[in-house]
Amino acid sequence: MNHALIEILADGQFHSGEDMGAGLGISRAAIWKQLQKLEAMNIPLHSVKGKGYRLPEAVELLKLESLQKAGFPSGKFASSKIELSIDSTNNRMMSVAETNVSDRHIVLAEMQTAGRGRRGRQWLSPFARNLYFSVLWPFSQGIAAIQGLSLAVGLAIQRSLKEQGVQGVGLKWPNDILVNGGVANGAKLGGILIELTGDMSDACQVVIGVGLNLDIQAKDLTQIDQQAVGVKQLGGNISRNAMAANIVNHLCEVLEQFSAQGFAPLQQEWNDNDAFRGKKVKLILPSSEIQGICAGVNEKGELQLQTDEGLKAFNAGEVSLRVVTEGEG
Ligand code: ATP
Ligand code: BTN
Numbered sequence: 001m002n003h004a005l006i007e008i009l010a011d012g013q014f015h016s017g018e019d020m021g022a023g024l025g026i027s028r029a030a031i032w033k034q035l036q037k038l039e040a041m042n043i044p045l046h047s048v049k050g051k052g053y054r055l056p057e058a059v060e061l062l063k064l065e066s067l068q069k070a071g072f073p074s075g076k077f078a079s080s081k082i083e084l085s086i087d088s089t090n091n092r093m094m095s096v097a098e099t100n101v102s103d104r105h106i107v108l109a110e111m112q113t114a115g116r117g118r119r120g121r122q123w124l125s126p127f128a129r130n131l132y133f134s135v136l137w138p139f140s141q142g143i144a145a146i147q148g149l150s151l152a153v154g155l156a157i158q159r160s161l162k163e164q165g166v167q168g169v170g171l172k173w174p175n176d177i178l179v180n181g182g183v184a185n186g187a188k189l190g191g192i193l194i195e196l197t198g199d200m201s202d203a204c205q206v207v208i209g210v211g212l213n214l215d216i217q218a219k220d221l222t223q224i225d226q227q228a229v230g231v232k233q234l235g236g237n238i239s240r241n242a243m244a245a246n247i248v249n250h251l252c253e254v255l256e257q258f259s260a261q262g263f264a265p266l267q268q269e270w271n272d273n274d275a276f277r278g279k280k281v282k283l284i285l286p287s288s289e290i291q292g293i294c295a296g297v298n299e300k301g302e303l304q305l306q307t308d309e310g311l312k313a314f315n316a317g318e319v320s321l322r323v324v325t326e327g328e329g
Contacts, residue, residue, distance in 0.1 A: 055128075
């Protein structure tokens, strides 16, 4: 019922309780109850006396039917779900992992109320404008086998965006999708959050969360403490359903290859798309900082820095990579 009501509202126009009730064959009182549920889910509804309710703007909702028409690989998952509002798609997949040890699952959401980045940082997830999804993917060889996974996922997204005509997408080690070049150079387009559960030395399950900005508006930027941009702002105007279907297809393809062969076959392509290659950077470690020139990743997906003491490789962990600005070092 929630979905049916939000579909009426998706055009961004005002709809009266009476009209919506007539459209759905239910009473105005029942519509009122549903609207309250949507508001309780933090879905942004405007109401004006005498006019009715509307969403702040027209939106293209995600629908399984539309995803499938666009080639979404439902057959690869034991379940594919779309939620209107959720705390975090990663949280959902982590709880699905508690009872499903060997299946693959996917959940997509129109919004997240507690979307997360690395180290618990907030991921801004407004309603029906961007993509937020998580995949639960079992791995049989334990934690060691997933080294480089966030890089492989980034590459899948980069391939998909390129295929859909979005130019100038670069990768930032270990988990960011950035704009590489042009006026929005360096702005963050998306991020990847990988979490693990199960037996770290044997069969474990990996939750792969992807947030991809399609439409970042001025009001969003006040809530993000770095440069961010959406595909729309880069000139792309691609259907959310088509975009999601294409990305998930590329992701499944990369994950299947990665499960069998690890990161090594993807190393070259990742390095070709490295937004920081050859740049002077600093790596912020928990209790120190190291400066060097970005020298791409090795076959394990470790970041290589050319430092004063020679070439050094670093694992993705509690580390952050930043470009060194002029006069800094
Ligand atoms: P690091 O290099 O340490 O990973 P990061 O800045 O990329 O640094 P993450 O934890 O990967 O940090 O990402 C979370 C950060 O992303 C938040 O601190 C916030 O500044 C930013 N952020 C939150 N929502 C969005 C969004 N929708 N688009 C772009 N950036 C966002
Ligand atoms: C980052 O750049 O730190 C990673 C951001 C990952 C955000 C996605 S949105 C879908 C999934 N659910 C979450 O809570 N986080 C990831």
